[in-house]
Amino acid sequence: MNPTIPMQTVEGLRAPRQERSEASLRAMLAAGRGLINASGSLTGFSLAELTQAASTSVGAFYTRFRDKETFCALVLEDMLTELRAGLDAQMAQDPVWHDGPADAICARIIAFYVATFRSYAGVFAAYLRHAASGGPLWGPIRDANQRILDVMVPCLSGHLSAEGRDWAEDEIRMAIRLVVSTLTSIALEVPHGIGMEDAALEPRLAAMLQRYLAGPPHVPAP
Template sequence: MTTTSPRGREAQPSAIAAPRQTRSQQGLVRMLQAGRELIEASGNLDDLSINDIVERADTSIGAFYRRFDNKDSFFEVVQDAAMQEGLAHIRETVERDPAWRSNDAGTLADAVITFYVLTFRRNRGLYHASLLRASQRKASWDAVKSTNHEVLAMIVPRLVSALAQSRGIKADGEATQALEFEVRATLQMILGMLVNSVLNDPGPLSLSSRQLRSWLQIRVRRCLGLPDG
């Protein structure tokens, strides 16, 4: 993605001029890829220089500034591209993965945790950099939150429906609202743990731990009154 319309931020003029030549377009793609890799590796935008980006992308400082006002605007484009890729991935997964078409609440709950754990592992450095920028009163974490709202819109109704079936509840009115609160509160707790793991890694709940996914799956099942599986 090569426009700056980051989620959770007010619309701004594009930080990237439309490339006029294929060569210029290729340079832009290389810069975005280089930035994504460097941010993921460092987890801190302050540790990253524009020289690092252009050297890795085999381009120039001039090419960078023809596209971006500064490093912050570059980060926002890289972040927004990652969020768009994540949404495309979950949409494809929901459509193709049999677990997401299941109406078994335990199977769906496990699939949700698998998705979130893999997403946090894939974006560990980007999320860390976003959280650090948010602590400086920059709205970088808003983009992640906005993207997650879209993910929850896909996840929650499926899990509520499956949970209602497992409990023999007719999911309408107050019953639906109660189940939705239960699901959303459980997922908020899990997401809080994953965010904490990003900021405090390594720890007992390290993102790289083999036990992380199964440990979270068991907790979610228990919170939702499902068997451990």
């Protein structure tokens, strides 16, 4: 079952009034996500391409959305809601998240982020480029990742402490953000010597995170 479309979080749009209207909205959001992901740009597709892919019309688009930026904001919020629902389901079904050990939780964290970026590298690149140009649409990704870390980090922190690696939660967040930064720069096609689809990417990032957290915590400032 699809998570609820987060209509209340985006200004400038009208909620669907009936089931068929919601299905049309979902078709537009899915088409927009695909076009943004393929182009790596919020401006790399036209409304004609969008409405053709969604089997709707430009008139129907403007009945729902004030402008293209409003549409792109809802595409992003809908995708982030779906990702969080998937993570919640994974954490509820996989006992490793709660039972450990810490290195296995690290591996789960890396697997989640790598799978997410492999699926939506173009989407993340598009919104980051938009933010660099002064657009406001990167904030929801940052905020969503904060909420994801809010559920991941306590799972990992408790097992690190039980294993004698007493890292503070803000230091664990910093370590995971290094992974996210690496994946973001790969999505932006910054040369790294390893690509998003490289089979070695996930084990290398997992080893990097595990090595980081294997060292002494609370390194004193010079």
